[in-house]
Every structure is written in structure tokens, then in C-alpha cells.
């Protein structure tokens with residue numbers, strides 16, 4: 001392994017739209033969605049929308065068909081595969097939902113490249129209706145992050161802390177994202193980590209407002225082609241810098257090993 005963990009946001013990073021809006025708009029339920037949005041939290045609206053969509057006779061197959069048509073830049077799939085081939089550990093942290101993400105990734109042939117996907121639960125119930133629940137049940141307690149930018153159902157910063165604590169040894173992170181929710185995890189990155197914000201998107205604006213708050217090195221990108229180029233260049237640089245250290249380390253070890261094998265000095269005659 002390259003000792004590099006790449007954490008991807010999903011909506012407007014891996015795919016080129018917000019999956020929730022894509023499904024609602026494509027199935028023709030935009031007006032109802034907009035009516036409900038001011039009345040309840042986003043996840044509850046999505047769950048309610050899935051109930052309505054089901055009641056109007058739309059099936060899971062209809063939703064899957066829409067998800068398979070989600071706009072994705074043609075360089076995203078090769079970028080993910082290359083990062084994996086270079087030995088990186090790949091993860092997704094997303095405020096979309098597990099059902100949309102897994103369906104899209106399976107369709108793209110990318111699911112097996114990710115070791116973990118963290119998102120809001122989404123599953124088909126016994127009536128064939130999609131249920132969507134918040135990742136963090138905010139009716140019981142808050143996720144505890146004070147940052148106003150994190151929605152009540154998910155703080156990606158708290159998730160990042162959990163991922164960082166689970167990593168064995170010295171691993172460097174690359175985080176890619178676009179939204180307000182990607183700012184909190186950006187604040188948790190250290191000096192040897194990298195942040196790749198999507199240029200002119202909310203997280204990029206937040207970083208630009210006060211770059212001194214971020215310890216990680218910032219590398220912006222604007223589309224899938226850019227993402228591929230910037231990400232692979234970063235990974236390759238990190239690997240070659242590491243290789244130089246290993247080579248220096250080997251030389252030092254050879255040197256100290258040869259010192260050990262030197263003949264013992266003869267005892268000084270009395």
C-alpha cells in the first residue's frame with residue numbers, strides 16, 4: 001500500500017450533480033419537493049418523497065433507471081481506478097444516501113474500489129418502497145460539532161476523526177469535496193495531508209475566505225479531467241517522495257549494518 005487514504009465526497013465530486021435533486025427532478029416531483037422542503041429536515045423530505053413516488057406507482061426499477069443516467073464526467077472512473085492501482089485506500093463520505101451511491105457505483109463498476117462508504121442509510125422495504133434515514137439521529141442527540149455548516153444529520157468532521165483514529169501507522173490523506181459540509185473535515189486535516197476543493201464551489205469559497213485556518217496543502221480542481229490530473233499528480237509525487245526517503249533509509253541501514261560487521265578492535269596491549 002502507498003500509505004495514502006483518499007476520501008471522496010460523492011455529489012458534485014464523483015458524480016456531477018446532487019443525486020437527490022437528480023432523482024426528484026427526473027421523476028417529475030420537483031414541485032412537491034420544493035413545497036415540503038421548508039417544512040421538515042432534508043432527510044425527512046427525501047423519505048417522504050420516496051413514499052409519494054411509490055404511491056404514484058413508480059417502482060425501484062424506475063429509480064434505478066434514473067440513477068443509471070446520473071451525469072458523471074468520463075475521466076472520473078479512470079481516475080478512481082488509477083488511484084486504486086497506485087495503492088491508495090479509497091473511501092466515500094457523503095450526505096447523499098447509501099442506496100443512490102451504491103446503485104450508481106455498481107453501474108459504473110466502481111463499488112469494489114472503495115473500502116468504506118459512509119452515508120445516510122437507504123434501503124428498499126418489504127413494500128418495495130425506498131426508505132431514507134439520517135446518518136446521525138438528531139432527534140436523540142446532536143452530533144456535537146459546533147460548526148453551523150454541518151447539517152444536523154451528518155458532521156463529516158466527526159466521521160473524519162473516526163477514520164483518522166482507525167488508521168494504523170503513518171498515513172497521509174487526500175480529501176476531495178465541493179460543499180459546505182466538506183469544510184469541517186477540511187479543518188481536521190493535518191500538515192502532511194491534502195485538500196482538493198472544487199473551484200468556485202462552496203468549500204472552495206470557505207477555504208479562500210481564510211486560508212490560514214487550513215493546515216493541509218490545497219489543490220483546486222474544476223472538472224473530472226482536472227480532478228484526474230491533480231489527484232494522480234499528487235499521489236505520484238507523494239509516492240516518489242516516500243521512495244526517496246526509503247532509499248535514504250536503506251542506505252543508512254546498509255551503512256549501520258556494515259559498521260556492525262566491522263571486526264572488533266584488537267585489545268590494547270597492557
Ligand SMILES: Cc1ncc(C[n+]2csc(CCOP(=O)(O)O)c2C)c(N)n1
Pocket residue numbers: 009010011012018020042043093094095096151152153179181
Ligand atoms: C440545511 C441542509 N440543506 C441541504 C441539505 C442536503 N444536502 C445539501 S448538499 C447535499 C448533497 C450531499 O452529498 P455529498 O455529501 O455527497 O456532496 C445534500 C443532501 C442538508 N442536509 N441540510
Ligand SMILES: [Mg+2]
Pocket residue numbers: 009010011012013177178179
Ligand atoms: Mg458534494
